[in-house]
Amino acid sequence: MNDKTENENSMINNYLAHQQERNALGIPPKPLDAGQTADLTELLQNPQDADPGLVYDLIAGRVPAGVDEAAKIKAHFLAALARGEKSSPMVSAEQAVYLLGTMGGGFNIDPLIELLDDLQLCSKAADALAATTLIFDAFEKVFEKSAVNNQARGVIDAWAEAAWFLRAPQVPETITVTAFKVEGEINTDDFSPASEAWSRPDIPLHATAMLRNRIEKPLETMAELRQKGHPLAFVGDVVGTGSSRKSAANSLLWHIGDDIPHVPNKRRGGVVMGGKIAPIFFTSLEDAGALPIECDVSGIENGDVLVIRPHEGVIENADTGKTVAEFSLKPATILDEVRAGGRIPLIIGRTLTEKTRTRLALGPSEIFCRPVQPGKSPRGYTLAQKMVGRACGKDGVRPGQYCEPKMTTVGSQDTTGPMTRDELKELACLQFNADLVMQSFCHTAAYPRTVDIKMQESLHQFIKQRKGVALHPGDGIIHSWLNRMLLPDTVGTGGDSHTRFPVGISFPAGSGLVAFAAAIGFMPLDMPESVRVRFTGTPAQGLTIRDVVNAVPYAAIEQGLLNVEKSGKKNIFSGRIMEMEGLSHLPVTAAYELTNAAAERSAAAAVISLDEKPVAKFLKQNIEILSLLVREGYGDRNTIEARMEKMQAWIDDPQLLHADADAQYAADLEVDLSRITEPIAACPNDPDDVRQLSQIAGTPIDEVFIGSCMTDISQMENAGKILENAGGAVPVRLWIAPPTRLAARHLRHQGWFYTYGRAGARMEVPGCSLCMGNQARVADSAVVVSTSTRNFPHRMGNNCQVYLGSAELAAVSAILGRIPDPDEYRNHVADAGLVPAI
Numbered sequence: 125m126n127d128k129t130e131n132e133n134s135m136i137n138n139y140l141a142h143q144q145e146r147n148a149l150g151i152p153p154k155p156l157d158a159g160q161t162a163d164l165t166e167l168l169q170n171p172q173d174a175d176p177g178l179v180y181d182l183i184a185g186r187v188p189a190g191v192d193e194a195a196k197i198k199a200h201f202l203a204a205l206a207r208g209e210k211s212s213p214m215v216s217a218e219q220a221v222y223l224l225g226t227m228g229g230g231f232n233i234d235p236l237i238e239l240l241d242d243l244q245l246c247s248k249a250a251d252a253l254a255a256t257t258l259i260f261d262a263f264e265k266v267f268e269k270s271a272v273n274n275q276a277r278g279v280i281d282a283w284a285e286a287a288w289f290l291r292a293p294q295v296p297e298t299i300t301v302t303a304f305k306v307e308g309e310i311n312t313d314d315f316s317p318a319s320e321a322w323s324r325p326d327i328p329l330h331a332t333a334m335l336r337n338r339i340e341k342p343l344e345t346m347a348e349l350r351q352k353g354h355p356l357a358f359v360g361d362v363v364g365t366g367s368s369r370k371s372a373a374n375s376l377l378w379h380i381g382d383d384i385p386h387v388p389n390k391r392r393g394g395v396v397m398g399g400k401i402a403p404i405f406f407t408s409l410e411d412a413g414a415l416p417i418e419c420d421v422s423g424i425e426n427g428d429v430l431v432i433r434p435h436e437g438v439i440e441n442a443d444t445g446k447t448v449a450e451f452s453l454k455p456a457t458i459l460d461e462v463r464a465g466g467r468i469p470l471i472i473g474r475t476l477t478e479k480t481r482t483r484l485a486l487g488p489s490e491i492f493c494r495p496v497q498p499g500k501s502p503r504g505y506t507l508a509q510k511m512v513g514r515a516c517g518k519d520g521v522r523p524g525q526y527c528e529p530k531m532t533t534v535g536s537q538d539t540t541g542p543m544t545r546d547e548l549k550e551l552a553c554l555q556f557n558a559d560l561v562m563q564s565f566c567h568t569a570a571y572p573r574t575v576d577i578k579m580q581e582s583l584h585q586f587i588k589q590r591k592g593v594a595l596h597p598g599d600g601i602i603h604s605w606l607n608r609m610l611l612p613d614t615v616g617t618g619g620d621s622h623t624r625f626p627v628g629i630s631f632p633a634g635s636g637l638v639a640f641a642a643a644i645g646f647m648p649l650d651m652p653e654s655v656r657v658r659f660t661g662t663p664a665q666g667l668t669i670r671d672v673v674n675a676v677p678y679a680a681i682e683q684g685l686l687n688v689e690k691s692g693k694k695n696i697f698s699g700r701i702m703e704m705e706g707l708s709h710l711p712v713t714a715a716y717e718l719t720n721a722a723a724e725r726s727a728a729a730a731v732i733s734l735d736e737k738p739v740a741k742f743l744k745q746n747i748e749i750l751s752l753l754v755r756e757g758y759g760d761r762n763t764i765e766a767r768m769e770k771m772q773a774w775i776d777d778p779q780l781l782h783a784d785a786d787a788q789y790a791a792d793l794e795v796d797l798s799r800i801t802e803p804i805a806a807c808p809n810d811p812d813d814v815r816q817l818s819q820i821a822g823t824p825i826d827e828v829f830i831g832s833c834m835t836d837i838s839q840m841e842n843a844g845k846i847l848e849n850a851g852g853a854v855p856v857r858l859w860i861a862p863p864t865r866l867a868a869r870h871l872r873h874q875g876w877f878y879t880y881g882r883a884g885a886r887m888e889v890p891g892c893s894l895c896m897g898n899q900a901r902v903a904d905s906a907v908v909v910s911t912s913t914r915n916f917p918h919r920m921g922n923n924c925q926v927y928l929g930s931a932e933l934a935a936v937s938a939i940l941g942r943i944p945d946p947d948e949y950r951n952h953v954a955d956a957g958l959v960p961a962i
């Protein structure tokens with residue numbers, strides 16, 4: 125046996141051993157990588173004693189689709205078979221063309237277009253192309269060929285008639301499912317625990333952790349319910365709140381969805397019912413071809429067999445025949461989305477069909493259900509409506525209007541980044557169309573596993589190859605950097621729910637939509653309504669911007685616009701845009717704390733009206749920071765320099781959009797800051813459960829965390845000034861994580877590291893640290909005061925109780941070992957000589 129044959133046989137043996145290990149976990153093997161695929165192509169030509177069925181199944185169904193390296197090897201091999209340059213006793217030329225047609229887009233497209241000229245295989249190639257929508261620039265080649273080639277003409281006609289859509293079965297009249305119901309609020313951390321973030325790209329493996337921290341034996345429960353013989357539908361009171369992580373939808377759909385032919389280890393479809401489904405989670409479900417239904421679920425019990433009539437909006441109990449819930453389909457296009465395999469495939473396919481029809485001088489296709497557009501209004505536009513309008517080439521867009529704003533800035537972090545990368549590969553993206561795409565490594569930098577190190581290296585390269593800006597591990601938090609790259613009044617997105625620009629507007633999304641926005645350069649958006657938050661008055665001396673942040677839910681609760689209870693949840697911000705006014709003098713970094721916290725309110729987005737002066741100051745600093753990146757060799761250099769030029773152009777002619785005086789809002793909330801006389805903190809374990817300091821004073825605490833994207837240098841310095849008076853080590857475990865390496869360098873140079881060290885602080889690598897809770901964690905059941913963003917159960921540590929407040933409050937709490945009363949707080953702040961920050 126020669127070396128090569130030995131390799132190929134050992135590839136099969138290794139694969140079978142791996143398959144056995146994964147089967148023991150109840151999951152399929154991993155998709156083939158480039159090396160395995162190369163060995164497989166050799167086996168297909170010279171099978172020796174390999175099992176032909178297994179080898180064919182591997183090439184047909186276990187290689188990732190799109191522009192993965194393994195897919196490239198597969199596509200080149202199949203193309204060579206089709207051209208007769210190679211041969212295989214297991215895959216004929218016809219089968220090779222068929223398999224090329226199952227690969228989505230990317231490396232398979234050019235060979236298929238070439239094969240339109242092959243006398244034997246042209247009809248098979250045409251058939252494959254007719255069902256393919258990830259065509260992009262190759263459209264021109266087919267269109268040109270269609271003038272002289274009948275098969276190419278057939279492809280063009282098929283695209284014009286949306287054959288790719290019509291070939292898929294319609295959503296049936298009835299869907300029978302077994303309800304898998306979990307009571308209360310199920311957030312994305314329940315579906316996709318942060319502590320298991322490392323396994324997110326491996327969807328089946330990650331899905332084994334779903335709901336592990338939420339209910340007893342979730343996998344066994346689902347297996348038992350499946351015995352009833354129907355697919356499961358997930359049912360919850362409030363579903364998908366919390367971070368935007370697409371892995372939550374991936375895990376859920378792994379258990380309730382359907383396999384995608386020729387795409388390994390990913391599922392789509394499935395039904396999710398919720399009294400309330402968080403907006404980002406809702407769109408992640410839409411993107412993945414699931415049917416999310418918002419309805420009253422109180423009449424549904426775990427284990428009920430349900431008959432869903434999607435076209436009628438009715439859910440019946442199969443045993444009693446009684447209607448248990450009614451619903452309206454939302455959005456109007458949802459059944460088309462399910463039929464197309466998801467909202468993203470629908471948009472891509474619809475765009476191809478419309479483009480083809482335009483080139484053929486045909487009118488718009490009538491096959492698709494169109495988004496319902498709102499009527500005309502004589503009223504003016506809000507700030508957000510103007511920003512999105514500008515990104516669509518219009519004066520403004522109205523709430524409810526479907527639009528496709530240009531994506532100027534897109535952010536990706538490292539626990540969703542690998543999934544975004546997979547989605548980019550599936551979208552056949554070789555270069556970003558969004559102006560600036562940035563990748564950070566803030567979630568995995570501090571205590572990486574081997575798998576994280578490999579991901580960090582490969583993802584860095586992947587982003588740079590596509591002309592994105594790639595940071596390094598240890599550089600710091602995604603938002604602390606991405607905010608430094610923004611352009612005023614522009615639109616963007618990011619795969620982290622705190623992607624909430626302080627200048628411009630961002631609509632954070634799951635990794636599928638983020639990949640789409642980065643690759644294609646626009647984003648599908650049903651423009652949400654806006655809620656105006658007007659700040660008036662001045663808070664008492666010694667209070668901070670974090671107290672202003674917490675004053676928003678405080679005032680909303682007082683005014684009956686928000687409640688803390690989960691059943692009968694009231695939240696005026698949910699799915700809407702928070703438009704903040706009245707603090708236009710704020711520095712941009714402080715403004716970010718306000719927009720950041722829109723994530724905790726489940727808002728779709730947030731904007732804050734700022735003066736030109738602080739924005740210009742911010743942009744000037746940012747040009748210096750970006751120049752430093754260029755000097756340090758960061759790439760893509762052209763992308764960074766182009767952004768610096770645009771910043772300078774804005775500084776040279778500084779103009780900001782402003783809301784019209786007669787703009788309409790779905791609701792108004794006034795926050796009178798003069799009524800804020802003491803710090804406000806969010807209490808365990810709900811960021812909405814905000815209380816004044818006097819209500820929680822005296823609570824003993826175990827640990828304090830100062831860090832996250834809610835902090836900047838000034839807060840770290842303020843904490844240092846307070847800690848200086850501690851006179852030694854504090855009586856709690858104190859964690860400090862500077863947001864960026866530039867902040868860390870500044871704090872070190874200014875001597876603050878010495879102060880933190882004397883207080884006994886554990887200094888963390890710049891990054892998310894305890895805020896993410898996926899690496900280092902607080903002790904089990906610890907009571908914590910933290911400056912981080914959210915305090916969902918178990919996020920920071922098992923069974924921990926977390927109070928969220930300012931860095932100043934955290935520092936005083938650390939010194940006392942308990943939450944201070946308002947006087948103690950004031951005294952410490954005054955002793956530290958702190959000036960009011962607002």
Ligand code: SF4
Pocket residue numbers: 566601602603620622831832833834891892895896912913
């Ligand atoms: S610091 Fe926290 S909220 Fe901010 S990006 Fe990191 S994990 Fe997300």
